[in-house]
Amino acid sequence: xxxxxxxxxxxxxxxxxxxxxxxxxxxxxxxxxxxxxxxxxxxxxxxxxxxxxxxxxxxxxxxxxxxxxxxxxxxxxxxxxxxxxxxxxxxxxxxxxxxxxxxxxxxxxxxxxxxxxxxxxxxxxxxxxxxxxxxxxxxxxxxxxxxxxxxxxxxxxxxxxxxxxxxxxxxxxxxxxx
Amino acid sequence: xxxxxxxxxxxxxxxxxxxxxxxxxxxxxxxxxxxxxxxxxxxxxxxxxxxxxxxxxxxxxxxxxxxxxxxxxxxxxxxxxxxxxxxxxxxxxxxxxxxxxxxxxxxxxxxxxxxxxxxxxxxxxxxxxxxxxxxxxxxxxxxxxxxxxxxxxxxxxxxxxxxxxxxxxxxxxxxxxxxxxxxxxxxxxxxxxxxxxxxxxxxxxxxxxxxxxxxxxxxxxxxxxxxxxxxxxxxxxxxxxxxxxxxxxxxxxxxxxxxxxxxxxxxxxxxxxxxxxxxxxxxxxxxxxxxxxxxxxxxxxxxxxxxxxx
Numbered sequence: 001x002x003x004x005x006x007x008x009x010x011x012x013x014x015x016x017x018x019x020x021x022x023x024x025x026x027x028x029x030x031x032x033x034x035x036x037x038x039x040x041x042x043x044x045x046x047x048x049x050x051x052x053x054x055x056x057x058x059x060x061x062x063x064x065x066x067x068x069x070x071x072x073x074x075x076x077x078x079x080x081x082x083x084x085x086x087x088x089x090x091x092x093x094x095x096x097x098x099x100x101x102x103x104x105x106x107x108x109x110x111x112x113x114x115x116x117x118x119x120x121x122x123x124x125x126x127x128x129x130x131x132x133x134x135x136x137x138x139x140x141x142x143x144x145x146x147x148x149x150x151x152x153x154x155x156x157x158x159x160x161x162x163x164x165x166x167x168x169x170x171x172x173x174x175x176x177x178x
Numbered sequence: 179x180x181x182x183x184x185x186x187x188x189x190x191x192x193x194x195x196x197x198x199x200x201x202x203x204x205x206x207x208x209x210x211x212x213x214x215x216x217x218x219x220x221x222x223x224x225x226x227x228x229x230x231x232x233x234x235x236x237x238x239x240x241x242x243x244x245x246x247x248x249x250x251x252x253x254x255x256x257x258x259x260x261x262x263x264x265x266x267x268x269x270x271x272x273x274x275x276x277x278x279x280x281x282x283x284x285x286x287x288x289x290x291x292x293x294x295x296x297x298x299x300x301x302x303x304x305x306x307x308x309x310x311x312x313x314x315x316x317x318x319x320x321x322x323x324x325x326x327x328x329x330x331x332x333x334x335x336x337x338x339x340x341x342x343x344x345x346x347x348x349x350x351x352x353x354x355x356x357x358x359x360x361x362x363x364x365x366x367x368x369x370x371x372x373x374x375x376x377x378x379x380x381x382x383x384x385x386x387x388x389x390x391x392x393x394x395x396x397x398x399x400x401x402x403x404x405x406x407x408x409x410x411x412x413x414x415x416x417x418x419x420x421x422x423x424x425x426x427x428x429x430x431x432x433x434x435x436x437x438x439x440x441x442x443x444x445x446x447x448x449x450x451x452x453x454x455x456x457x458x459x460x461x462x463x464x465x466x467x468x469x470x471x472x473x474x475x476x477x478x479x480x481x482x483x484x485x486x487x488x
Contacts, residue, residue, distance in 0.1 A: 069206065072218040072248075072478075081180050082482030084199065085206040085475075121215045 008152055008160070009173040014133065017149035018047070018170075021131055022054040024147050029098050032061040034126065036097045040115050041069045041086050043104030046168040047133060051102060066090035068122075073114035094123025100147075104162040104170075106132040109143035134173055136160050181479040185297045185304040188313035189355040197359060201323050203475035204468065210247060211470055221250035221481060224281040229271075230307070231257040231287045236442055236466065237307050237317070241284050244473035250282075268292060269299060276300040282477065285309075303480045311345045317441055318351035320472040322359065324465050325396055328437055333360035338390050338432070339381075340422060341400025341449055342371040342411075348441045349400055353379050366390040368422060370411040387422060391431035398439045399424050399449045415448055425451040429459070437461050 009017065029035050032055065039048030045067040052065045069086040101115055116128060131147035136154040152160065152175065159176040181199055183191065192200075210218055226245045230238055238254065245252040255275075257263065262271065268287070275283065282303045285293050290310030297304040308314040326332055337356055343349045343365050353376075356363050363381040365372065377383060384390035391397060402418060412418045424438065438450075438460045446452045455462065 072210075072220040077220065077482060082479050085203050085478065087206045087209055089209075117219070121217070122213065 004177045006175040006177075007172060008134070008175050009150060011171050014149070014170045014173065017133065018050055019054055021147045021149060022051055022058060025051070025100055025129075025131065026055060026059055028129070028146070032059055032063050034096060034098050035100070036064045036066065036092055036094070037100050037102055038066045038068055038090065038115075038119065039102045040111060041067055043162050043164070044102045046164055047104055047131075047170065048100075048102040050169065051100075051131070064092040066092065068115060068118050070111060070114040070118055073118045075110060075114070088118070088122075090122060094119060094125045097123075097125045098127055098129070099125040100129045100131050102131045104133050105160045106130075106135045106143075106145055106148075107138055107160075109139045109141035112143050113141050133162060133170070134160050181482070184480060185293070185306075186315055186476050186480060187293050187297060187304065187306045189315045189318050189351045189358075190313065192315075192355070192358070194358050197319070197322065197355060200319055200472065200475050200479065201326055203479060204319070204323050204471040205327075207474040207478070208468070208471040210474070211467070216247050217249060218247065219249045220478060221245070221248040224250045224481065225279070226250045226252045226282040226284060226477070227275055227280045227302075228252060228254045228307075229275070229283055229285045230255065231262065231285070231292075232308065234286055234308070236469070237286065237314075240466070240469040241305075241307060241316075241473050244470050244477060247470070248474055248477055250477070253280075268295065272296050272300050276302065282480070305476060305480070308347055310347065311350070312347050313351045314347040314441075315351050315355075316469070316473050316476060317348050318355045319476070320465055320469040321348075321352055321398065321439060321441070322355055323468045323472055324439065324461050325437065327464075327468075328461065329395060332356065335361040335395040336364065336393055337361050337396040337398060338364045338366065338394040339398045339400065340366045340387070340390065340424065342402055343367045343376065343400070344371050344373045345403060346400045349398075352398065353381050357381070364390050364394065366422065368412055368418065387428050388431045391428060394432040394436050396437045396439060397424060397429070397432055398441075401441065401443060402445055402449050404445060404448070419448050423447075423449055423451065424454050426453055426457070429454055435459070439465060441465070 037048040037052050039045035048065050052063045055063050068088045071083050071085045129146040132145045133149040135148045135151050157178055161174045163172045165171050228241055242252055280302045284305045284307050286307040287309050290312035292309050293304050293306040339349050353363050357380045364384055365381050366384045440462050444455055
């Protein structure tokens with residue numbers, strides 16, 4: 001069967017969604033005090049940087065951004081080929097921070113479980129919140145996002161692809177049918 | 179990029195892509211060793227046996243730390259405290275260990291090929307931590323990692339390896355790995371310690387220290403095994419130190435930013451003088467630090483779903 005793609009969000013749509021999430025993060029945390037954004041490699045990393053830039057524009061306050069690689073915390077090492085491990089970089093202490101985890105697509109929730117374990121090994125945040133650009137459902141763990149760009153009901157054999165340009169800015173979100 | 183090896187027996191088996199992947203992975207693991215909580219759950223529930231038939235402090239501790247930081251359960255067996263002293267053969271030892279279902283066996287043995295022998299007979303993945311005068315792959319890889327960190331790339335570098343080339347598994351693993359990564363390798367040793375035919379590896383053989391060091395980017399000194407070869411292959415330790423030892427004055431023949439490396443343990447005043455071993459150009463303790471990261475990378479990479487054998 002031929003592969004078909006449906007455009008879920010274009011560049012402007014993504015920008016609007018991220019702008020709204022930026023405002024929601026600021027509203028919920030009452031500004032940027034003790035706030036930090038942590039992106040999950042690699043899509044979440046790019047989005048966290050976008051969100052930080054938007055928050056800077058709205059509030060004129062710089063929020064620290066970190067990136068974590070959760071490969072070593074995955075629960076499926078014996079089921080698949082090893083993946084390259086990238087660096088985890090948190091240029092700030094997590095202790096007593098309000099941390100917003102950022103990922104591009106929320107699916108089973110296993111990645112978020114791994115990311116939370118990784119954060120706990122690196123410090124003791126005051127709280128952890130979750131921001132995702134797309135929530136596609138099919139959760140296998142009791143995990144719920146705090147900030148959602150767009151809910152996209154999918155079937156399991158569909159895929160969500162977030163495309164980034166060479167400057168690592170998101171340009172489109174596609175629903176792929178196999 | 180996939181890593182297709184079940185065992186790590188030597189650098190001979192590794193491609194340039196494999197080596198690059200190992201070094202990249204090790205760089206990521208290095209960050210874990212700088213955290214407050216130096217542990218990730220990756221190898222939770224895996225059992226690793228460190229089977230050391232030869233004395234070792236650095237390598238054994240380095241492997242053990244790497245295993246523990248990946249949350250594997252590790253068990254150390256050294257020949258002096260095992261049934262080997264009661265006359266058990268390597269094969270019987272291996273079979274008995276195998277019955278307890280370890281996932282990985284890290285082995286050091288005085289016989290070349292011992293890890294390969296085990297790899298054919300047990301289901302566990304085998305990591306060679308030094309076999310006779312054959313290979314010591316994790317040492318070569320940590321050397322490459324240290325060089326790459328300082329020089330950016332290995333391609334085109336001049337690396338001088340000086341000492342007992344014949345009996346050095348560190349030298350052999352390094353020559354093979356460095357040549358694969360595009361470095362040129364120069365060797366210097368007393369005639370009795372230079373294996374015939376070593377030129378076939380592509381390394382260049384020198385006879386004078388100053389010529390070998392001329393323009394070198396890296397100077398790798400090897401330990402003279404005083405307990406083994408000290409009395410038969412060289413006339414005297416003093417003569418060896420004079421013609422083949424690294425000191426402040428002959429180091430000037432190398433490039434001014436040349437790295438000074440040594441796999442340890444050092445015989446101070448024999449193959450290297452103390453002021454050079456502790457000098458600005460030495461990266462000896464960085465080699466030790468990188469050793470943990472490289473061994474974590476190796477254990478991690480062989481622990482995924484195996485794609486094919488060896």
